[in-house]
Amino acid sequence: xxxxxxxxxxxxxxxxxxxxxxxxxxxxxxxxxxxxxxxxxxxxxxxxxxxxxxxxxxxxxxxxxxxxxxxxxxxxxxxxxxxxxxxxxxxxxxxxxxxxxxxxxxxxxxxxxxxxxxxxxxxxxxxxxxxxxxxxxxxxxxxxxxxxxxxxxxxxxxxxxxxxxxxxxxxxxxxxxxxxxxxxxxxxxxxxxxxxxxxxxxxxxxxxxxxxxxxxxxxxxxxxxxxxxxxxxxxxxxxxxxxxxxxxxxxxxxxxxxxxxxxxxxxxxxxxxxxxxxxxxxxxxxxxxxxxxxxxxxxxxxxxxxxxxxxxxxxxxxxxxxxxxxxxxxxxxxxxxxxxxxxxxxxxxxxxxxxxxxxxxxxxxxxxxxxxxxxxxxxxxxxxxxxxxxxxxxxxxxxxxxxxxxxxxxxxxxxxxxxxxxxxxxxxxxxxxxxxxxxxxxxxxxx
Ligand code: IMP
Numbered sequence: 256x257x258x259x260x261x262x263x264x265x266x267x268x269x270x271x272x273x274x275x276x277x278x279x280x281x282x283x284x285x286x287x288x289x290x291x292x293x294x295x296x297x298x299x300x301x302x303x304x305x306x307x308x309x310x311x312x313x314x315x316x317x318x319x320x321x322x323x324x325x326x327x328x329x330x331x332x333x334x335x336x337x338x339x340x341x342x343x344x345x346x347x348x349x350x351x352x353x354x355x356x357x358x359x360x361x362x363x364x365x366x367x368x369x370x371x372x373x374x375x376x377x378x379x380x381x382x383x384x385x386x387x388x389x390x391x392x393x394x395x396x397x398x399x400x401x402x403x404x405x406x407x408x409x410x411x412x413x414x415x416x417x418x419x420x421x422x423x424x425x426x427x428x429x430x431x432x433x434x435x436x437x438x439x440x441x442x443x444x445x446x447x448x449x450x451x452x453x454x455x456x457x458x459x460x461x462x463x464x465x466x467x468x469x470x471x472x473x474x475x476x477x478x479x480x481x482x483x484x485x486x487x488x489x490x491x492x493x494x495x496x497x498x499x500x501x502x503x504x505x506x507x508x509x510x511x512x513x514x515x516x517x518x519x520x521x522x523x524x525x526x527x528x529x530x531x532x533x534x535x536x537x538x539x540x541x542x543x544x545x546x547x548x549x550x551x552x553x554x555x556x557x558x559x560x561x562x563x564x565x566x567x568x569x570x571x572x573x574x575x576x577x578x579x580x581x582x583x584x585x586x587x588x589x590x591x592x593x594x595x596x597x598x599x600x601x602x603x604x605x606x607x608x609x610x611x612x613x614x615x616x617x618x619x620x621x622x623x624x625x626x627x628x629x630x631x632x633x634x635x636x637x638x639x640x641x642x643x644x645x646x647x648x649x650x651x652x653x654x655x656x657x658x659x660x661x662x663x664x665x666x667x668x669x670x671x672x673x674x675x676x677x678x679x680x681x682x683x684x685x686x687x688x689x690x691x692x693x694x695x696x697x698x699x700x701x702x
Contacts, residue, residue, distance in 0.1 A: 268701070269301055270495040271603075273538035277495040280540045281606075282523050283503025284596035286512075286550040288576070288583065289543040290608035290691055292316030295332040295499045297696050303494035304340040305333025306486065308529030309519040310501030311348035311380055311414065313407040315577025326577045328409075330357045331499055334368060340489075341368070344482045345376035346519060346529020348414040349427060350385075351471035373475060374482040374531075375428030378418045379468070381440070383447055383459055384410030390454040404515055405552030407578045415508075415518035417443070427479050430472030440465050483531025490536055498526050498537070504596040512639045515554025523600040541689070542602035544593060546610045546675075549583040551576050555643035558622040559586040572612040587649065589622040590682040595635040597683050605683060607676060608691035611698075614672075616654040621678065624648040652678065660693035665702050 270279045279298055283289040295316075299305050312328035329349065331341040343349060358368050388410045396403035406412060417424045423443035429436045444461040451459060489496055502521035505511045510522060519525060527534045547568055550556045559565070565585045568574065574583040596602070613619060625632040625645035636642050655669040662668055665676070668690075676687050690700040 268298055270298075270497070271539035273535070276490040276536045276538075277493065278490070278498065278536050278539060279495070280498040280500065280523050280526055280537055282500035282540065282542055282600055282602075283521070284505075284542040284544045284593060284600065284602070284605075285503055285548055285589075286505045286554075286556075287314075287503040287521075288549055288551070288574075289503060289545050290606075291500060291543045292332050293608070293691065293694070293696060293699075294541065294543055294606050294689065295497065296335070297699065298497055299333035299336045299339050301495060302333070302339060302497040303489055304342050304486065305331040305497045305499055306342040306344050306482075306530050307331050307499050307501060308344045308346045309521050309525045310517060311411050312350045312353045312409045313411045313517060313578060314501035317577060325360065327357050328578060329354045330361065330368070330371070333497065333499070334361065334371070335366060337367070340370045340372060342372045342482050342486065342530075343374060343377055344486070344530040345374040346525060347374070348378045348380050348411060348418075348519075349373065350380040350409065351430075351468075351475060353409075355471070355474055371478045372480055372482050372485055373427050373478045375426065375479050376481075376483075376531075377427045378414050379425040379427060379430065379471075380410040380414040381417075381425060381443070381464065382467070383443070383451075383464070384413040384417065386451070386456055387413040387447070390450075390456065394454070403553060405554075405581075407552075407576075409578070412518045425468065427475070430468055431476045431479060433469060433472075436468055436472075437465050440468065486530060486532050490532065496532075496536075498523075498530060500525070504542075504599060505592060507599075510599055512554045512642060515552065515639060522596070523602075537601075540600050540602050541604055541606050542597060542600055542685075543606045543608060544588075544679075545572075545608050546588060546613050547572070548586045548589050548592075549574050550586075551579070551581050551583045555639050555645075556584055556586060557592075557625055557642065557645050557647045558589040558620075558649075559584050564616070567616075568612060571615075572609055587620045587622055587647070588679070589647070590679070591622060591625055591633065591635055593679070593683055597685055602683075602685050604689075605679070605685055605687045606689035606691070607679065607687045610668075610672065610676075610690055611659040611692045613654070613675075614659055615656055619652045619654050619675065620649040621652060621675075622647040623650045623682065650678075660698050662692055663700055665690065665700055668700070
C-alpha cells in the first residue's frame, strides 16, 4: 500500500467544486513528458476515481511500487491508492496485451486492481494497428525526407483511424460479444489485405486474431462496463473525480503541431468527449509545464538547443523516453507556446516541474516571442511549416545554483529561481502553485 505523505494534507491539492460537481484535470502544456504522473499520484488520494480519457500505451509514467520505480503506460496513476477507482474511459485506445502485462506486474506485488473500470466504448489496439503504424512510418521516411512522425510504434494512429472508419473497429465491449467481434475482425482483415500485401507484410490470420481477442475478453471482461454512466453517477453524488491527461496539448490532433502530433485530443478539450461527461464538469484545470522544453519524435520546436547546453539538460533531466527510450530533444522554455496552451485548456493554475534540472546554469534563456519572415510574432502560427521557420526571440535571465531538492517553500528558493517563476506567471497569466524540485513526491513545493 502506498504511504500517504505529509504533503497530502495541503489545501491546494483538494479538488475544486464547481457547485455541480468536484473535479480536477491534469493536462500537459508542452509536447509530453512534463511529469504529469507525479502530480496525479499526489492528487489521487483526494479523489474517488482517476480517469484516463485519451491516448493509449504511447503514454508513459513512472510509478514507485514498494520502493521500485516502474514504467506504466495504460494503468491510470491512481491505481496505487486504495479506494481510488482507476478508469480507462471511452477516449482511450487499449492494447490488451500491454494492459494485462501491467495488471500482472501489479498483482505480483500484491496491488489490487479489481476496481479497474474499462469503457465498453474504448477502442482496442489490434496487432495489425502496430504493424500498420510501423509500415506508415517506413513509407513516410522511405525517400529520405523528414515526413515520418516518429511515433511510439504503439499503433495509436491506426487504432484511432479505425475508430473514425467505424464498421471495422473493435471496441472493448466487443471482446465479450463473439459474433460482433468475428464480423469486425474479418472485415478489418479483408480491408487491410491489399495494404499489407503492397507493404510486403504477411497476410493477416483473422482466425488467430479472433481467438486472441476472445482470450482478452475472458481476462478483462469483468472490468468492462459503461464508464460514462459510472462517472456521471459518481459526479452526481458528489464524488471528486480526477482526469489524467496523456501526451500533451502541443501533440493534440486538432490543436497541436499537426501533422507531428498524436491522434487524440490530448488537451482538456478531450475530457468531455473522451470520458463521456458534460463540459460543465471540467472546472479545475492544472496545466503541467516543465521548466524547459522537450520533444520526442519529429516536428517543429522553435526553442530547441542543438548545442552542449541541450545535451546538458538531457543528461541532468534524464530526458530519455519512458515508452521508447529515445533521447528527447531539449530546449529553453517557450512562453509563446505556453500562453497558447494556457488559453486553449482554460488553465487555472500551473504545476512547474523539474525546476532542479536548471540549477547550475549561469544564464537561462526564455523564449518570449517568435520572428517569422522578419516580423515579430507573439502567438503560435497554426501551420507547422511556419512554426518550423520561426526564429525564437529570447529574454536572458540570470541562472541559479545549488541543490533545490530539499526546498519546500517558494520563499526559500534562490532569488533568481523565484524571478524565473514570477516571469512565467506574468507571461502565462495564471499562478504557479506547484513546483517540482526532484523526482520523489516529497520533493515538491506547494504554495
Ligand atoms: P503516437 O502517439 O505514437 O502516434 O506518436 C505521435 C507523436 O507523439 C510522436 O512524436 C511521439 O513521440 C509523440 N508522443 C506520443 N505520446 C507521447 C508522450 O506521452 N510523450 C511524449 N511524446 C509523445
